[in-house]
Amino acid sequence: MGTVNLTLNLSASKAKVASLMLMDSIQGYKVPSKQTIQKEIDEIVSYLKKSDGITNVQKKIDFDNFIVSISFAFKDVANINTVNQNVLKKLKIKGLSNASYAYESKTQTFQRSYQYTKAAVLEYNKLKPEVKNVFKDASYTSIYRFEQLITSSNNPLAKISKSKKAIMINTGILGLINGKTDISNRITLSK
Secondary structure: OEEEEEEEEOHHHHHHHHHHHOOOEEOOEEOOOHHHHHHHHHHHHHHHHHOOOEEEEEEEEEOOOOEEEEEEEEOOHHHHHHHHHHHHHHOOOOOOOEEEEEEEOOOOEEEEEEEOOHHHHHHHHOOOHHHHHHHHOOEEEEEEEOOOOEEEEOOOOOEEOOOOOEEEEEEEHHHHHOOOOOOOEEEEEOO
């Protein structure tokens, strides 16, 4: 049993995003309206609420700072794998790498397996140069928090918190797109 909090934070570029939101399209890409974004988020929330093993689904949308969060509780780590793949399909997001999660209670081991797929770079290469620039400074951050202490992690990019109850990986998006960064991690917890 645990919780997931997914956040898309564009606040560092909020002035630019706000000006883009006033346009119908930019560089051949349709700019979604606030209503369209709200509808898409509501559809995801509705899907999550109907998903096996998923409870306490919450959403927060802040159009002033352009931060969107969806959180939910899960019964089993396997519930996350199913939801992850189905939400990506629902949003028609192509080229994202496959990630799966597992937890072994006997060994107190949490594992995130990450499999790079060339589809990510193929989709990226289809973008116009101006659009590719958006990814230059973009980053990906994952944080896992546990009730038990973290005793080890096998990913050199991972940083364990001072409390030893949280672990973070922060890396550039381009490394993920190009397959140069691996975010797989095997985390062992104290018994």
